[in-house]
Amino acid sequence: MSLSIQKLNGVEFAVRDLSLADFGRHQMRLAEQEMPGLMAIRQEFAEQQPLRGARVAGSLHMTIQTAVLIETLVALGAQVRWVSCNIFSTQDEAAAAVVVGPEGTTEAPSGTPVFAWKGETLEEYWWCTMQLFDFGDGQGPNMIVDDGGDVTLLVHKGVEFETAGAVPEAQAEDHEEYQLILESLRVSFADDAKRFTRLAAGIRGVSEETTNGVGRLYRLAREGGCSSRRST
């Protein structure tokens, strides 16, 4: 896939094939019946719209089930941008359906920006993740949904390097993925040397999905490096 954002009807996205949206929507319709907790929450908070004003950056396997989660957050008032947290875990039809949205069409999508496809390279993966942070009008996310801690980690490293005034050079022995993280942050730093510092200050919290991610958070907390305000 080419690393470029598409924009249709004001909705940004980078997915495999938007024409898969109907296929995804049918599966979502069946999944909603099987997700009574989420649907109950939609009902319970429909009126209060507790997430109005929330700008949620989500990194979690872009599956049909996650699509129902995304539309739940939107139903509660949130603005959302989403990526997958694994290069192979996206269901392309789910990604397409979320972009098109329940009311939109492939020609005029009206859903949620998603940047994910099945079979990303690691380079594509980190490019996608970097697309989470621009909500337009100079606004970044104020909430994070994370699975495995990659977004939390990216924000922390971004702040760290911006505070230090430079992104370190990757070393030959660095893990390939870390080299890509450094490269992404280097590009970001050259473009805006305070992007993550600003962004981190605006983040109210992270909800973390998985064991490894929680492990990272506890470790980060123990080491005294937690800079987003709260994590759950």
Next chain:
Amino acid sequence: MNDSVTKSKFDNKYGIRHSLVDGLNRATDVMLGGKLAVVCGFGDVGKGAVESLRGQGARVVVTEIDPICALQAAMEGLQVVQLEDVVEQADIFITTTGGTDIIMAEQMARMKHNAIVANVGHFDTEIDMAGLGRVPGIVKTEVKPQVHEWLFPDGHAILVLSEGRLMNLGNATGHPSFVMSNSFTNQTMAQIELFTKPGEYETKVYTLPKHLDEKVARLHLDALGVRLTTLTKKQAEYLGVDIEGPTRPSTTATDPTLSRPGPHRTRAASRNRLPGEAFAAPSQRRGDVPALFHPPVLHRLFGDHGPAAVAPDHRRHDQAEHTGAHQDPADDVDVDAAKARVDREGEDRADRDQEHAGSDTHEGLLDWGTPLTYPTWPYVEPGRIANHVLFGGNPATIPASR
């Protein structure tokens, strides 16, 4: 929210029970019945993986580093082995540990022809893919996307799924909707709570409170035709809980069936957790919270495997520091220790919480409860990348016991 019971005891276990065989079938279509399968790790995910494979008639053995999980596996009738014992006999290898360097290239070189090697832990750190790629003369062939045959120079091959990443998502479509509804309802409630209560939480790691955990479960009962029994007033008083719940002392990562509170301690321990009675809103508890990242405190909170109160107690912090109990990638391991602590600390907490009683009206969309208690957190060594990125240095030099 991983540590909510309705997440880690459901998604991790029953999700994998569904998606592991789904991934194996879609990737290889190999008959599982009669095959010898090794499941590395008998935590939540490992328990689900074992059920999944046993359900298909595989002969399953497990490896464990945690003595409690190993004993659990043994009590389930599973043989607990070291990987070396079965590396040349097993047909299927599944890593579930959340750790690193579980199956190394040298071991894959000695496996049976067409042995299947796959991972369902979060990161791709469990199977030594880098080492496999460096084996002299090895040939990698794509059978289909996310299914690769690795042919060794001696003529035998192994099949590696999803390049060592989550195969239940790479080769199948992950966990089914119903169990993900549990997880994602927790996610949504956590987002609501964090977003709508700015200023009420410190910069640290919280777990969703018990009553929200119960709420998530409750929301899923009707769909399955579950008829829940309601406590009588007398029964509730006997247990020292509210009729509406929470029915247990705290949200812990322990198996709920093993952490049933007894009346001898419940009155003190669970009273602390009744919303509106003894809970203080987080903002009102600030005075109790010692220096946020004071290492001994965090160690005690997160490393001491059990419900712990946030209160300065340096003598006990020091003790905790020397016990160094982080080692297992598993899950519901410390039930008895947690129970013992509930016993031991219940009274302490009750006394302390008396100070807050009467002043703890906690307004909000969700009653978040309190960070006074923490889950039985089994410290998980994050993957190689996490080590490296978060803490610098060569991953290999970072002691596993940190």
